[in-house]
Amino acid sequence: MRMQRLGDxxxxxxxxxxxxxxxxxxGAADDAESTAAIRAAYEAGITVFDTAMSYGLGHNERLVGQALAETDALVATKFGIVRTDAGVGLDGKPENVRGYCEASLARLGREVIDVYYLHRVDPQVPVAETVGAMAELVSAGKVRHLGISEASPEQLRAAVAVAPIAAVQFEWSMLWREPERDIVPVARELGVGLVPYSPLGRGLLTATLDAGTAADADFRRHDPRFQGEHLDENLAQVAALREMAARLGISAGQLALAWLLAQGPDVMPIPGSRRAARILENAAAAAVELGAEELAVLEKLVPADGWSGDRTSFAVPSTTRGA
Structure with a gap:
């Protein structure tokens, strides 16, 4: 497995x-199948497993912790999105950070969290105050490194001014190129690693979805990019991606991941799948190296402005959907 370098x-x-x-x-997942998939990922050389306290109301942390017990895998988890039976909210209050961390450690069955992210910035709390409380967890030995997810450039600057930030998470893929205009250059200026979530365009870039199946998951059903004329235009882009991938002897998903990795040595995409076979396919993308000529051809075939639909119309505030 090829290695990359984030911040800190x-x-x-x-x-x-x-x-x-x-x-x-x-949709529904089987814990035994999920555990086998996580272990297959680890055996394939994947070292980082990304979860959050909000995923499945704690179920995800327990599952990941049990699957990776007695391994040296790095576990990243997140706090700040609070899901209850009554709904979803944000909480970045400094006085609550330690409690969230200790609860995550208990569910994970670990003594230390490798990377602890603020899942979303609480608009009621200055980000510097939340990150200050997170930094105390590093001093206490409960957390090794800090991260932040879906932060604006200004929020990232404020966070870095308080403590070292290893990584910033955000949606970035060939389907969604907006981060290249703002958060990517600022993160690089600050020495913060880039962790794209949904790097396969919520499944679209695998070229396995069509007009009849694209909106079959809760995660896509309300996304404009998977609706009507937007979807038609995006499927045309995917067809071009699939054709180029076929010429290279790889899958469309592998080409999409290789494109992200070609953006720099500070990028670590975190594609998700519930199937071991798909996870192994994604892991193999790390061995695909695209040259300047191939990247130029790819940019002409599937240009940044060739995609249709604005994810921000449903993702902000992103407390009910999103990573």
Whole structure:
């Protein structure tokens, strides 16, 4: 497995595993099958497993912790999105951070969290105050490194001013190129690693979905990119991606992941899947190296402005859907 380098001295496998789908977003999952998939990922060289306290109301952390027991895998988890039977909210209050961390540690069955993310910035709390409380967890030995998810450039700057930030998470894929205009350059200026979630465009870039199946998951049903004319245009882009992948002898999904990895040595996509075979296929993308000529051809075939639909119309505030 090829390795990449995030911020704060964190070395990771080029491909991580996003674990949300084992507990929510894509229908019912089987814990035994999920455990086998997580272990297959670890055996394939994936070193980072990304979960959150909100995924499945804690189920995901328990599942990941049990599957990775007695391994040296790096576990990243997140706090700040609070799901209850009554609904979903945000909580970045400094006085609550330690309690959330200790609850996650208990569910994971671990003494230390490798990367602890603020899942979403609480608009009622200055991000510097939340990150200050997170930094205390590092001093206490409960957390090794800090991260932040879906932060604006200004929020990322404020976080870095308080404590080292190893990584910033955000949606980034060939289907969604907006981060290249703002958060990517700022993160690189600050030495923060880039962790794209939904790097396969919520499944669309695998070229396994069509007009009849694209909106068959809760995670996509309300996304404009999977509706009507937007979907038609995006499927045409996917067809071009699939054709180029076929010429290279790889899958469309592998090409999409290889494109992300080609954006720099500080990028670690975290595609998710509930099936071991798909996870192994994704992991193999780390061995695909695209040259300048191939990247130029790809940019012409599936350009940044060729995709249709704005995810921000449903993802902000992103407390009911999203990673």
């Amino acid at each position: 001295g964190v070395t990771v496998s080029a491909i991580g595993l996003g674990c949300m789908g084992f507990s929510q977003g894509y």
